Amino acid sequence: MLKIVVCVSGGGTNLQAILDAIDNGIITNTQVMAVVSNNAGAKALDRAKNHNIPGILMSPKAYSDRAAFDQAFTDKMVELNPDLIVLAGFLVKIPEQMVKKFSNRIVNIHPSLIPSFCGVGYYGLKVHEKVLERGAKLTGATVHFVNEGMDEGPIIAQKAVYVEQEDTPEVLQRRVMEEAEWILLPQAIDDIANGRIAVVDGKVRRV
Numbered sequence: 001m002l003k004i005v006v007c008v009s010g011g012g013t014n015l016q017a018i019l020d021a022i023d024n025g026i027i028t029n030t031q032v033m034a035v036v037s038n039n040a041g042a043k044a045l046d047r048a049k050n051h052n053i054p055g056i057l058m059s060p061k062a063y064s065d066r067a068a069f070d071q072a073f074t075d076k077m078v079e080l081n082p083d084l085i086v087l088a089g090f091l092v093k094i095p096e097q098m099v100k101k102f103s104n105r106i107v108n109i110h111p112s113l114i115p116s117f118c119g120v121g122y123y124g125l126k127v128h129e130k131v132l133e134r135g136a137k138l139t140g141a142t143v144h145f146v147n148e149g150m151d152e153g154p155i156i157a158q159k160a161v162y163v164e165q166e167d168t169p170e171v172l173q174r175r176v177m178e179e180a181e182w183i184l185l186p187q188a189i190d191d192i193a194n195g196r197i198a199v200v201d202g203k204v205r206r207v
Contacts, residue, residue, distance in 0.1 A: 001030065001031055001193075002029055002030045002083045002189070002193035003030075003031050003084075004030060004033065004082055004189065005077065005080055005084075005085050006018060006034075006035050006044075006086045007035075007085065007086065007092075008035060008037050008042060008089050008090055009037060009042060009044075009090050009091040010039065010042055010044065010089055010091075010124075011042070011089075012043050012045075013181075013182070014181055014185055015035060015044050015047055015048070015088050015089075016047055018032065018185065018186055019051055021189075026186050026187075026190065027190045028194065029193040029194060030189060032051070033053070034054045034056055036056045036058050036076075037056070038057075038059045038060065038090070038091070038092050039057075039059070040059070044088075058076060070097065071095075074095050074098040074101060077098060078101065084107065084189070085106040086106075086189065087107065087109070087146065088185065090108075091124070096148050107189075107192070108144055109143050109181055110142045110151050111127045111139075111141050111176050111177075111180075112127050113138070113158055113160060114142040114144060114151055114158070118142075118151035119152075122151070125169050125173055128172045128173045129169045132168075132169060137162065139160070139163055140160040140161045140176065140180050141158065141161070141184055142157070142184075143156045143157050145204070154199055154202055154203055156188045157184050158184070159179070159180040159183060161179045195207065
């Protein structure tokens with residue numbers, strides 16, 4: 001049984017996709033043991049409560065400085081000791097010591113086709129705004145392992161989504177969620193839970 005902790009900052013639609021996929025048997029051999037958020041008002045915490053999953057608030061604002069938060073966050077994850085940490089719209093940079101402690105055990109969903117529209121400053125609605133500003137015809141989502149860089153870890157899976165002429169950032173964001181994110185992330189978790197992927201020489205291999 002793969003025990004996972006899901007980290008979320010906002011509404012938790014990707015969290016809901018994971019919970020629904022577990023309930024519907026799309027994700028197997030997996031249990032969500034906790035949901036962590038940096039935002040006390042995150043709807044994701046309500047979604048966790050509705051599924052009888054512990055919700056944990058870990059906000060950098062509650063600590064004297066970022067180093068103190070990074071250590072406390074890492075310590076909490078070590079205490080929980082999940083098999084996999086899933087970043088599902090989590091707008092907090094993962095501490096370097098945590099990345100090292102959980103090497104190849106942290107995955108992230110990013111709303112673009114990495115390496116396009118990713119890195120520092122590219123998160124949430126901002127990604128879709130930039131896609132439309134650049135006039136891109138194709139976007140999508142990427143699930144990847146997390147390393148010390150920003151959106152630079154080994155790619156697990158990607159799914160393309162067409163950009164329509166009349167799209168607004170909000171409309172495009174919703175389509176990317178529905179057509180890519182909510183499909184890719186559950187699939188990736190199920191693949192990991194059932195031993196279908198591994199990281200070899202810094203690249204993801206299907207086994």
